[in-house]
Amino acid sequence: MTGCNLYDEGALRSYLDPDNPLSEQEREQVAAHLATCPGCRARLDDLCHIIEKASAVLAGYASASDPHLALARFRRELQPAVAASAARPAATTTIALNSPVARSVAGTGRPRVAVSVRPAWVGIGLAAAMLLALALSMLLAGNVTRLAGSQQINNPDLTVAARTSPSPTPQPSGTPDEWTLLRRRLLNLPVVAPGAKCPVGSATQVVPNLPPQLGSGPVYATEPYFEVDTGDNPATRGWYSSKIIWVGRGDFRGPVLVRGRKLDGAGIVQLQHNGNDPVEDELRLDASNMNNADSWASAAYVQSPGCYSFQVDTENWTDVIIFQVEGTDQASVTPEPTATLDDWTLLGQRPVSLPTIAPGGQCPVSKGATHVLPNLPTSLEFGQGPIYLDASTADGRNFPAPNGVIGLVPSAINGITAYHFYGPWVGAPEYTGPVLARGRQLDGEGQVRFDYNLKHMQEQMRLDNYNDVSGTNWRFWPSTIIVPNTGCYAFQVDGENFSYSVTLQVVHR
Amino acid sequence: MIEPDAALLDRAMRGDEAAFDALFLRYYEQVYKVLFRICGNREEAEDLAQDTFLELYHNPPASHPNVPLISWLCRVALNKGYNALRRERRTLERIARLDAPAYSGDDPAAEAVRAEEQTEVRDALAQLPERQSRLLLLRYAGLSYAEVAAALDVAPGSVGTLLARAERAFVAAYKAAEERAGSLERTKP
Numbered sequence: 001m002t003g004c005n006l007y008d009e010g011a012l013r014s015y016l017d018p019d020n021p022l023s024e025q026e027r028e029q030v031a032a033h034l035a036t037c038p039g040c041r042a043r044l045d046d047l048c049h050i051i052e053k054a055s056a057v058l059a060g061y062a063s064a065s066d067p068h069l070a071l072a073r074f075r076r077e078l079q080p081a082v083a084a085s086a087a088r089p090a091a092t093t094t095i096a097l098n099s100p101v102a103r104s105v106a107g108t109g110r111p112r113v114a115v116s117v118r119p120a121w122v123g124i125g126l127a128a129a130m131l132l133a134l135a136l137s138m139l140l141a142g143n144v145t146r147l148a149g150s151q152q153i154n155n156p157d158l159t160v161a162a163r164t165s166p167s168p169t170p171q172p173s174g175t176p177d178e179w180t181l182l183r184r185r186l187l188n189l190p191v192v193a194p195g196a197k198c199p200v201g202s203a204t205q206v207v208p209n210l211p212p213q214l215g216s217g218p219v220y221a222t223e224p225y226f227e228v229d230t231g232d233n234p235a236t237r238g239w240y241s242s243k244i245i246w247v248g249r250g251d252f253r254g255p256v257l258v259r260g261r262k263l264d265g266a267g268i269v270q271l272q273h274n275g276n277d278p279v280e281d282e283l284r285l286d287a288s289n290m291n292n293a294d295s296w297a298s299a300a301y302v303q304s305p306g307c308y309s310f311q312v313d314t315e316n317w318t319d320v321i322i323f324q325v326e327g328t329d330q331a332s333v334t335p336e337p338t339a340t341l342d343d344w345t346l347l348g349q350r351p352v353s354l355p356t357i358a359p360g361g362q363c364p365v366s367k368g369a370t371h372v373l374p375n376l377p378t379s380l381e382f383g384q385g386p387i388y389l390d391a392s393t394a395d396g397r398n399f400p401a402p403n404g405v406i407g408l409v410p411s412a413i414n415g416i417t418a419y420h421f422y423g424p425w426v427g428a429p430e431y432t433g434p435v436l437a438r439g440r441q442l443d444g445e446g447q448v449r450f451d452y453n454l455k456h457m458q459e460q461m462r463l464d465n466y467n468d469v470s471g472t473n474w475r476f477w478p479s480t481i482i483v484p485n486t487g488c489y490a491f492q493v494d495g496e497n498f499s500y501s502v503t504l505q506v507v508h509r
Numbered sequence: 510m511i512e513p514d515a516a517l518l519d520r521a522m523r524g525d526e527a528a529f530d531a532l533f534l535r536y537y538e539q540v541y542k543v544l545f546r547i548c549g550n551r552e553e554a555e556d557l558a559q560d561t562f563l564e565l566y567h568n569p570p571a572s573h574p575n576v577p578l579i580s581w582l583c584r585v586a587l588n589k590g591y592n593a594l595r596r597e598r599r600t601l602e603r604i605a606r607l608d609a610p611a612y613s614g615d616d617p618a619a620e621a622v623r624a625e626e627q628t629e630v631r632d633a634l635a636q637l638p639e640r641q642s643r644l645l646l647l648r649y650a651g652l653s654y655a656e657v658a659a660a661l662d663v664a665p666g667s668v669g670t671l672l673a674r675a676e677r678a679f680v681a682a683y684k685a686a687e688e689r690a691g692s693l694e695r696t697k698p
Contacts, residue, residue: 050677067538
């Protein structure tokens with residue numbers, strides 16, 4: 001007999017484990033017990049021998065193949081499958097042209113079809129040749145469509161993924177949902193100079209018994225009429241609001257994503273299904289499970305008169321619906337004081353005050369600092385605080401950026417190819433309020449997009465209470481920053497009582 | 510700052526290929542090790558590892574703070590590995606197979622010894638209850654106690670006890686396998 005109470009074998013095993021799964025207190029308890037218990041010391045020795053033997057034969061002999069080679073194989077084998085399912089769209093070229101299989105658009109009488117080429121995944125040469133021949137034939141026929149007031153977008157970033165294969169493979173479960181796929185399309189709307197004529201499209205009567213509708217379908221918006229909102233919702237009271245009915249063509253099925261913004265200045269469009277739903281920056285219309293009424297009631301909110309546009313994304317189409325919001329007599333209704341506007345609106349009203357530098361000019365890069373985060377002293381942070389941009393990693397690879405220069409190679413993200421880097425934000429504990437980050441290229445026209453917090457390709461990043469940095473009171477927000485090209489980029493960071501900017505230079509690695 | 514799995518997975522689920530690649534490179538070796546010990550065959554282990562990451566690609570796990578991604582991956586890998594064994598219904602024959610030396614050393618004699626050891630290891634693992642062999646495969650592939658617990662759906666506090674039992678059983682089974690191999694060697698003409 002041992003003369004002492006035998007200790008739990010699991011605790012002894014853990015005590016011996018090189019990964020030290022016991023807490024410091026538990027270790028001390030086991031050590032104290034072992035000092036007084038010969039029986040447990042004998043059991044510990046026995047366990048030690050067992051572990052040594054098991055480790056000798058179980059650990060270390062299964063040498064892995066090179067993970068990079070395995071990854072290359074994975075990518076190689078994955079591509080055909082993904083191409084078939086179109087689960088992860090790549091940059092595509094879209095050509096708008098006439099086709100006998102296309103439907104006719106009300107008000108124009110011109111049918112159209114969008115054809116998508118996926119260079120990496122389909123026989124590019126054959127497909128391109130076929131598309132080129134088709135496009136040429138249509139051009140010669142003089143039928144290339146340009147819709148007044150409702151524009152078909154021809155932009156590689158705005159994939160209009162018409163199905164070129166007769167029977168696409170069903171999308172496997174677990175791939176990004178339909179809304180996510182639609183959301184990946186960049187909001188790509190024209191810019192209208194302040195004071196210039198707003199290119200509003202003509203409303204037509206596509207669907208009877210409703211106000212005239214805008215758009216080229218397959219989903220149309222009834223012509224909006226905006227007036228100052230005097231409702232109970234403090235978030236929108238004082239804004240201009242309009243009821244809008246969205247109607248889908250009878251045979252249309254599928255998800256529809258509606259987003260928008262002001263074209264002749266800074267301004268957002270907020271959307272709402274009905275009075276009880278949240279006001280959001282997008283409207284999701286699901287035409288897959290409709291009954292017989294192909295329509296959805298909604299409301300749109302804008303803050304000021306001007307020229308605005310919706311971007312309507314469906315599976316196979318992207319449509320732009322431009323409309324004008326005019327000040328009315330009712331606009332003289334005194335808007336609620338700014339206190340009723342939410343924090344983001346208040347921060348968003350601050351102008352983005354970033355300099356412009358000539359192309360090729362010296363980029364006034366910010367200098368990074370280490371020892372900002374208490375538990376990650378080597379992490380590299382940019383900014384004067386209390387919010388910092390952490391730019392010390394990019395896709396798991398370290399890159400030296402203490403001088404604010406980031407070397408990147410363009411790669412796929414959200415269905416487009418762009419320069420992007422993982423740039424989380426961290427917030428010191430002394431500030432707990434909202435933070436708005438916006439950015440743009442200083443030496444060019446490049447726009448900045450943020451991918452964060454289950455939102456993505458956003459023009460601005462809203463930092464609210466998200467994650468705590470483990471073991472500290474610091475806040476942490478994962479984000480990826482996406483820019484279209486190399487150049488000098490600045491990010492303005494606005495909080496309740498501070499505003500500063502961080503400037504980084506993106507170079508090709 | 511090391512990008513957390515959840516952030517990488519989040520980005521990967523939204524089409525960021527680089528994020529998925531980072532996860533692949535981060536965990537491939539552990540997944541492969543688990544599968545190699547089940548299959549005893551490099552090619553099959555690689556195939557099943559590819560399948561495991563394909564599962565991640567197409568059916569990523571819902572974010573759950575209590576289940577580390579490596580636990581989820583290894584659970585998928587274990588299921589695929591054992592299913593492969595069951596499908597073929599020739600577990601013992603497969604365990605005895607020596608067609609994939611793990612080390613690529615130049616010494617053929619050393620390779621032969623190593624291959625024999627592998628056979629005995631898999632023979633010993635096959636003698637254990639599957640739960641114990643799974644536990645050993647995960648722990649010796651480098652998973653932490655918490656990750657093992659999450660993968661096998663056991664309480665983290667019980668991992669030490671279960672591990673001690675499994676190791677004891679494994680060492681006994683391995684000695685028996687060695688003895689069987691030795692007696693076979695001695696009976697060879």
